[in-house]
Amino acid sequence: MFGRLAAKQVPNKEYAVVPGKVNPDLQRERKKCTFDTLELTHFLDGGVEKYKDRKERENFFLSDPELMDDVPPELMSHEDQYRNGLKKACYLFKKLKELRENGGTIDNYRQLLGGSLGSAILKDGNPLALHYVMFIPTLMGQGTPDQCAYWIEKAWDCRVIGTYAQTELGHGTFIRGLETTATYNPKTQQFFLNSPTLTSYKWWPGGLGQTANYAVVVAQLYTKGECHGIHPFIVQLRDEKTHRPMPGVIVGEIGPKLGMNATNNGFLAFKQVPIPRNQMLMKNAQVLPDGTYVKSPSNKLTYGTMMFVRVVIVQDMASYLAKAVTIAVRYSAVRRQSEMVPGQSEPQIMDYLTQMYKLFPYIATVYALKFSAQWLWNMYNDVTAKIDAGDLELLPELHSIACCLKAVSTADTATAIETCRLSCGGHGYMACSNLPTTYGNVTAASTYEGENTVMLLQTARALMKAYAKAQAGEQLSPTVEYLNRNRKFRPWSNTVDSIVEGFKQIAAGKVAACALSLQRGVESGLSSEEAWNRASVQLVDAAEAHCRAFITDRHLDMVRNGMNELSPALREVMAQLCDLYCVFWALKRTGDFLQFCGIRGEDVQNLQDYQNELLVQIRPNAVGLVDSFDLRDEIIGSALGSYDGQVYERLLQSAMLSPLNAKPVHDSYGASLSALLRAKY
Ligand SMILES: CC/C=C\C/C=C\C/C=C\CCCC(=O)SCCNC(=O)CCNC(=O)[C@H](O)C(C)(C)COP(=O)(O)OP(=O)(O)OC[C@H]1O[C@@H](n2cnc3c(N)ncnc32)[C@H](O)[C@@H]1OP(=O)(O)O
Numbered sequence: 001m002f003g004r005l006a007a008k009q010v011p012n013k014e015y016a017v018v019p020g021k022v023n024p025d026l027q028r029e030r031k032k033c034t035f036d037t038l039e040l041t042h043f044l045d046g047g048v049e050k051y052k053d054r055k056e057r058e059n060f061f062l063s064d065p066e067l068m069d070d071v072p073p074e075l076m077s078h079e080d081q082y083r084n085g086l087k088k089a090c091y092l093f094k095k096l097k098e099l100r101e102n103g104g105t106i107d108n109y110r111q112l113l114g115g116s117l118g119s120a121i122l123k124d125g126n127p128l129a130l131h132y133v134m135f136i137p138t139l140m141g142q143g144t145p146d147q148c149a150y151w152i153e154k155a156w157d158c159r160v161i162g163t164y165a166q167t168e169l170g171h172g173t174f175i176r177g178l179e180t181t182a183t184y185n186p187k188t189q190q191f192f193l194n195s196p197t198l199t200s201y202k203w204w205p206g207g208l209g210q211t212a213n214y215a216v217v218v219a220q221l222y223t224k225g226e227c228h229g230i231h232p233f234i235v236q237l238r239d240e241k242t243h244r245p246m247p248g249v250i251v252g253e254i255g256p257k258l259g260m261n262a263t264n265n266g267f268l269a270f271k272q273v274p275i276p277r278n279q280m281l282m283k284n285a286q287v288l289p290d291g292t293y294v295k296s297p298s299n300k301l302t303y304g305t306m307m308f309v310r311v312v313i314v315q316d317m318a319s320y321l322a323k324a325v326t327i328a329v330r331y332s333a334v335r336r337q338s339e340m341v342p343g344q345s346e347p348q349i350m351d352y353l354t355q356m357y358k359l360f361p362y363i364a365t366v367y368a369l370k371f372s373a374q375w376l377w378n379m380y381n382d383v384t385a386k387i388d389a390g391d392l393e394l395l396p397e398l399h400s401i402a403c404c405l406k407a408v409s410t411a412d413t414a415t416a417i418e419t420c421r422l423s424c425g426g427h428g429y430m431a432c433s434n435l436p437t438t439y440g441n442v443t444a445a446s447t448y449e450g451e452n453t454v455m456l457l458q459t460a461r462a463l464m465k466a467y468a469k470a471q472a473g474e475q476l477s478p479t480v481e482y483l484n485r486n487r488k489f490r491p492w493s494n495t496v497d498s499i500v501e502g503f504k505q506i507a508a509g510k511v512a513a514c515a516l517s518l519q520r521g522v523e524s525g526l527s528s529e530e531a532w533n534r535a536s537v538q539l540v541d542a543a544e545a546h547c548r549a550f551i552t553d554r555h556l557d558m559v560r561n562g563m564n565e566l567s568p569a570l571r572e573v574m575a576q577l578c579d580l581y582c583v584f585w586a587l588k589r590t591g592d593f594l595q596f597c598g599i600r601g602e603d604v605q606n607l608q609d610y611q612n613e614l615l616v617q618i619r620p621n622a623v624g625l626v627d628s629f630d631l632r633d634e635i636i637g638s639a640l641g642s643y644d645g646q647v648y649e650r651l652l653q654s655a656m657l658s659p660l661n662a663k664p665v666h667d668s669y670g671a672s673l674s675a676l677l678r679a680k681y
């Protein structure tokens with residue numbers, strides 16, 4: 001599990017991990033599976049060829065001992081976490097080059113950043129992540145052809161390493177309020193970057209601390225004495241030879257965090273630092289040599305990189321969740337506890353219905369998120385192609401759906417991972433379960449790239465506009481089509497179709513209720529902004545309902561129309577998971593269903609019965625389902641979740657890695673404990 005780790009011997013050899021030995025409970029589970037797990041793996045990969053590519057790629061990276069940890073990051077100091085992360089990130093870059101030069105493929109660079117492979121190699125974050133996730137995408141999305149030609153090659157080759165420096169100590173959400181200035185001087189044809197206040201210090205950018213030598217800096221543009229709002233600039237932070245900070249640049253690292261401790265998040269300030277005019281990214285807005293400002297077709301195009309990352313985050317959440325639920329399900333098959341029937345042997349904890357309820361809805365969530373993420377990715381590509389051709393019509397629709405999916409996927413995944421941890425009892429609390437680190441990585445995503453409440457309020461804003469359009473009888477875009485005022489919702493019928501329809505009905509009801517609250521607020525004398533604030537709890541709720549309607553609709557559509565080539569046995573299991581996702585959320589929202597869909601008490605009981613039935617139906621396939629995610633042990637990185645299920649052996653092995661166990665008597669005994677034991681009070 002930990003590569004070349006020189007572990008202290010376990011106290012008793014017969015309790016050591018035995019290569020190839022598989023826990024008998026797991027073996028039995030695998031025999032029970034009713035479908036072909038490889039068929040599902042191929043489906044998840046998008047076909048046999050892609051499956052083979054992935055396996056080859058994983059082998060290339062994960063079989064390299066240089067990329068495995070000698071010591072788990074949680075046993076390292078903060079400084080060593082960074083040192084180790086950076087060493088591996090640099091080595092990874094060289095390997096990637098080697099792969100390319102040998103004709104190998106890596107269809108998506110990101111696979112090495114977040115997601116399965118990335119989080120296996122750099123468990124606690126990658127100090128080069130922002131270079132790939134935001135610096136390069138900003139150059140590509142916001143540079144002119146000349147700027148792209150000059151910078152992108154250098155960046156791909158890591159001859160410059162960048163980050164995305166937007167957030168400041170004083171402002172992360174409200175980016176129009178950023179204080180860093182970039183003032184143009186036509187005489188020298190330079191911008192001067194300045195940080196006028198403490199609150200204008202850039203704060204958070206990944207890799208900024210000691211890694212990046214360049215950054216895209218988002219700053220208020222001043223030219224001819226006028227402020228034109230925030231724009232992106234390429235700024236050199238460190239000397240290309242010595243890596244010392246450039247004159248006027250104050251830069252450092254912000255310190256330990258809940259997680260992601262190798263990402264080298266930093267702070268940055270400028271004292272009138274000059275950069276040439278051509279280092280403002282000018283695909284959209286421009287400053288001409290004489291200082292004339294040329295407006296962008298939309299000032300929201302500056303926000304393009306954030307949109308890209310929000311889209312990508314939804315995909316990554318599905319990967320993190322697949323990992324967590326694999327750990328928890330395998331552990332639940334191995335772990336036996338209590339007596340279900342007095343006097344009988346202890347059952348596997350997965351036989352308790354409450355345990356199935358903790359885990360199986362989250363196996364289903366992996367699929368729900370994956371299908372929504374695929375749809376969003378396709379829409380993102382369509383819309384960006386249209387924007388490049390000058391058509392911005394679909395940008396608001398993309399923004400609205402990306403914001404709520406980012407918020408709901410990150411929040412749901414964080415809850416799911418915490419539930420997986422709880423489902424593993426005390427052992428889930430151990431760092432070596434890999435659930436705490438995974439949680440640390442995922443919960444960060446509820447804040448970064450747009451804080452979740454703020455994101456839902458962006459969607460709510462779009463929903464209010466769509467509602468007004470619907471009331472005016474205007475045509476609506478596809479994701480809000482259900483708001484059409486002439487739409488007749490079908491009556492409740494105790495089917496999954498009815499639940500999906502019900503979520504739309506709930507969203508439509510909540511959107512209408514928000515519109516009414518806003519209207520009443522204004523009529524009572526509040527300004528529209530005050531009325532908005534008063535309605536904001538409801539607005540967030542409406543945006544979440546809209547997103548749930550979207551996710552369930554996508555999931556059901558995929559099961560009905562996107563799985564025709566799968567075997568009947570597999571299709572049946574996929575349909576069960578989709579039903580479970582829908583019923584699980586319907587039961588979490590029974591109040592809404594009672595309020596908006598006209599269901600009755602006995603319908604809730606029917607849903608409850610159906611949920612229980614689904615949990616029991618899925619039970620024999622639980623291990624097969626997580627095996628189908630096909631995550632190698634290096635990716636799982638957990639004493640509880642490895643394929644062979646040698647849980648207790650691995651827990652003991654991992655305890656022996658603690659430096660506290662290196663000697664029979666620890667040094668601290670002489671330093672403090674012995675005196676205490678001998679003192680006479
Ligand atoms: C990712 C996985 C891989 C690896 C992970 C590893 C490492 C990565 C780790 C971390 C990366 C994190 C990096 C960051 O966090 S970078 C910083 C991100 N910052 C934010 O996201 C800031 C959030 N704030 C905003 O986006 C905006 O300020 C705002 C909240 C949207 C408000 O903007 P504002 O200009 O004030 O707009 P409004 O007045 O509210 O709205 C005006 C108008 O514009 C529309 N709008 C807003 N944003 C967009 C957009 N992006 N695209 C299109 N349209 C947009 C908005 O809807 C409104 O429209 P109206 O028609 O209603 O006027």
Ligand SMILES: Cc1cc2nc3c(=O)[nH]c(=O)nc-3n(C[C@H](O)[C@H](O)[C@H](O)COP(=O)(O)OP(=O)(O)OC[C@H]3O[C@@H](n4cnc5c(N)ncnc54)[C@H](O)[C@@H]3O)c2cc1C
Binds near residue numbers: 447448
């Ligand atoms: C791990 C991590 C990595 C990051 N990496 C980067 C990076 O690489 N580059 C970068 O530039 N930034 C980065 N960030 C910063 C990140 O983008 C911001 O933290 C995020 O956008 C939230 O902004 P904030 O911290 O100012 O929160 P705030 O906006 O201060 O939020 C605090 C609270 O105020 C509420 N709030 C704020 N505004 C409103 C509103 N309008 N309506 C209702 N409620 C509101 C929020 O809901 C929240 O509850 C990173 C952050 C983290 C945690």
